[in-house]
Amino acid sequence: MSLYAMDRARLGELYEALGALGRVYLPTRKNGASAFLPYGEEGSEADLSLLLCDKSPKDLFFPQSEELVKFRLTGAEIALQEAARQKEPFVLFGVKACDLQAIEVLDRVFLAEPVDSFYQSRREHATVVALACARPAESCFCTAFGIDPTSPQGPCDAVAWLTESALYLRPCTEKGETIVSCFAGFAPADEKEVAAQQAAARAVLGRLPYGQLDLSRFGEASDELALFDHPAWEELSAHCLGCGSCTFSCPTCQCYDIRDYDTGKGVLRFRCWDSCMYKDFTMMAHGTPRKTQKERFRQRFLHKLVYYPKNNGGLFSCVGCGRCVKKCPANLHMIRVAKALGGEPRAQ
């Protein structure tokens, strides 16, 4: 489809104009951290030049905590009130290629039968604009998963490129076209500047330390049992603190817990993100199936590298965004694990 461009200095006007399509969520700095936040919040600063937000955009489709249903008890009567689904359209602008692939990963979980109607209603009401990367970081390894961050592909309505002077936009759906039509600052443009930025970025990608991380032992055809029984897990997990910083920063972690809260007059049933790193994850009447941190740690990584791909035609559920690299308190991240398991078992 056609390529359009607008003056970078007019981004503020674009964000205002996008308001006609719904609430606009942008990569935003606020209080020393970054996330996809609604445009124009007090004390916040939208910034498309952020390489990656601290928090991934997954919250917008799968919030950290949400109400599912309320039961209200009046005498012997129980009234049931389902939580509303998303009804308002919104725009999610500036999703990087890794986070976009992460939405694809989530879609295959939540939109498969039985469809999660809460997630579905948010996906249907979103206009997603992807944004190419110009300056990847050393912790990026999306290319190892076959992702091209200079030309994002996946469940989006338009792809954008931000250069020194302009924002380029290539719509790929009808919804994407509405972005161009709602702002008069867009004009048809040629590929030259975009191609130059892509070439420069690709040269950097070629020098990423883990851009070609060896994943050949993982994926659809991997030897699941050999990896499960790999001796490296013992040492790898030995100093995991069992916190959820990896899980909650991860754009693809999708596990949740459902709990009932006694309101005094009934029950509020909610769901919230859960972490397989937590001791009480999948706690049942008989206890928990994974009693040690080694088992919990192994679950998280094998889910990304083996179980998910085996169930989803080879698609990995790690997208190489590198958030765990930057955020794990003990630095026990995906690259470390993939390297330790990918090669020959290390001498003890």
Place this chain on the structure above:
Amino acid sequence: MRELTNAICARAKELLQSGAAGRVLGWAPGEFFYDPTPGVFSEGRLNELVYDGFTAANLSKYCIAESQKEGKVLVLLKPCDSYSLAQLVKEHRVKRENIYALGIPCEGKLDMRKARAKGVEGALSFREEDGQVVFETLYGEVRLAREELLLERCLCCRGREYAGVDETLEYALPELPKRDRFQKVAALEEQTAQERYAFWRGELSKCIRCNACRNVCPACSCVQCVFDNPQSGVAAKANSTEFEESLFHIIRAWHVAGRCTDCGECSRVCPQSIPLHLLNRKFIKDVNELYGEYQAGADPAARPPLVNYTPEDPEPSAVLERGRA
């Protein structure tokens, strides 16, 4: 730092050979230069041990689990880390007889988050030169003053004293800045209640309830945290309201009050950059002002002020007077 690392390894080797300990708890290299991880080393693998500007992790908490294992473990402790271990010993959380604590000198640890905020993008390696840190990056070389990159806790270094170690390794290192650690707390105290509320709401609303602060905290040594206990009535997995996050952090700060050594691990590991250490420092400042100077972990015989009673203790009405001020 290579020379110091060699000295540490050499002494550790001697101690292992003499039978003082059977293994070493130190830092193992990561996949980048900034991501070392706590590791346990046998004598044959001591050459893998790393000690440099990024080995910030306080290993004290790992001593809880390590000391339960068979044999003695040699743990490497920076001066500030040693207070955490001493406090854990005082609280009977660590089997001290299974630990050999070697105090190792520190010239302050570096904060990669600060480096990134100062424009270090795509960092591939680092070296230290005359008070400067030089990063080789995907986009060229970046030089920054070392002091600009120090972790918050190192800007207010407690000094070169150790608490309760079995021996210390002598090695001359440059002095660290000694800023007033209560400066920010005092500034917050000066604010109106509304301003303070807005500050903390802004910070704590970033919380994602990952529990990294709690799990890394040497003072948080409960076998099961009240927030993880479904029977407690306050188990709060849902990050549903800002109020809940505030409650979690405030209750945690209360629980470690008088026991927190101000090691700064909570703020170092927070994935959302919440300055959690300020809550603890507020308690430390209050304890100092109301009960006299007290450093958790410093003196194994001292009665901790918050579990002690003396007739000179301030009356509860002190709260009202302070609130009025």
